[in-house]
Structures are given as structure tokens and as C-alpha cells.
Amino acid sequence: MTEQSTTAPETARPTRTAAVLLGATLLTTGLVAGVYFCFAVAIMPGLGHVDDRTFIDVLQQVNKRIENPVFFACFFGAPILGVISIVQTRKLGHTEANRWIIAGVALAFVGMLITIGGNIPLNNKLRDAGDPAKIADPAKLRDDVENAWIAWNTARTLAATAALATLTRATHLLPRTSHTSHTS
Numbered sequence: 001m002t003e004q005s006t007t008a009p010e011t012a013r014p015t016r017t018a019a020v021l022l023g024a025t026l027l028t029t030g031l032v033a034g035v036y037f038c039f040a041v042a043i044m045p046g047l048g049h050v051d052d053r054t055f056i057d058v059l060q061q062v063n064k065r066i067e068n069p070v071f072f073a074c075f076f077g078a079p080i081l082g083v084i085s086i087v088q089t090r091k092l093g094h095t096e097a098n099r100w101i102i103a104g105v106a107l108a109f110v111g112m113l114i115t116i117g118g119n120i121p122l123n124n125k126l127r128d129a130g131d132p133a134k135i136a137d138p139a140k141l142r143d144d145v146e147n148a149w150i151a152w153n154t155a156r157t158l159a160a161t162a163a164l165a166t167l168t169r170a171t172h173l174l175p176r177t178s179h180t181s182h183t184s
Helices: 009-047 052-066 069-092 095-128 138-173
Strands: none
Touching (some): 009 138, 069 095, 069 138
């Protein structure tokens, strides 16, 4: 006699773990995408209307403060959790969800690489200029940084948002529990 498929506690736990890992990946990716988005739609447009020294000073201050454990936990945690999530869902055989997670993690890495290769060098250029009140030509420094920084930020915002979308799709494909058929 064959019983109906039921949730087996021994198989439900790995799927629950995979769902939690994917959820944590989604959350941290979303928080990072939100930071980039906030720069794109509020901070940089707001700074577009201030004088050069204020622009430099504010970005120097933001760049100092963003280097903190909470931001780093999300910035580095998102791809790390994503890779762990890939391994977990692959072990469980959730192929379609796994493909979407791989795409999301790849896009998150693109956003991270854009930040490291594009935005951070510009942040460092601002930092290395020193006290905004003592910069000989703040307009030139701003011209050297502002538009390029905005372009890099737009690119990483798009990559992080696409990562968020693909990870969201993966959450809809990952089963909530595993089912096992039992035969007698």
C-alpha cells in the first residue's frame, strides 16, 4: 500500500535551511541595493545643489562613516551568503532555483566589482585631497569626481537591483519543504 506524500522531518530541515540562507542573501543584497539607490535618487541629486567645498566635505564624511561593521556585513555578507546558498540548493537538487541564485550572486558580484573598481578609487581621490577648506581648486576636484561617481553608482545600482530581482525569483522557486513518498 502506498501512502500519500508527506513532509518528512529529516528532509524538510535542509530545505528550510536553504530557504533561510536564500532569505538572508536576499535581505543583505536588498540592503546594499537600497544604499546605492539612495545615493542615486537622493544624496547625489541633493549634493548637486551645494557648493564645491560642501560637496567634497559631505562625501568625505559619508565615505568615512560607511566603512562600518553593519554596512560591511551586508556588502560582503550578501555574496558570501549567496555562494553558500548556491551550494545548499545544488546539494538539494533545486536546479531552477539554483540557476536564479547563481545569476543573482553573479550580479551582486558585478555591483561589488563596480564599487571596488569605480566608486572606491573616486572616494579615495576625495579623501586624499584633504581638508576641503584647504583644497586649492575644489571645482576641478569635483569635476574630476562627480559625474564619474554618479555613472559608476548608476551601474552598481542597476546590477544590485537586478541581483535582488533574480534572488526574489529564486525564493518563489525554492520549495518550502521537501516531500518524500513512503511505501509499505
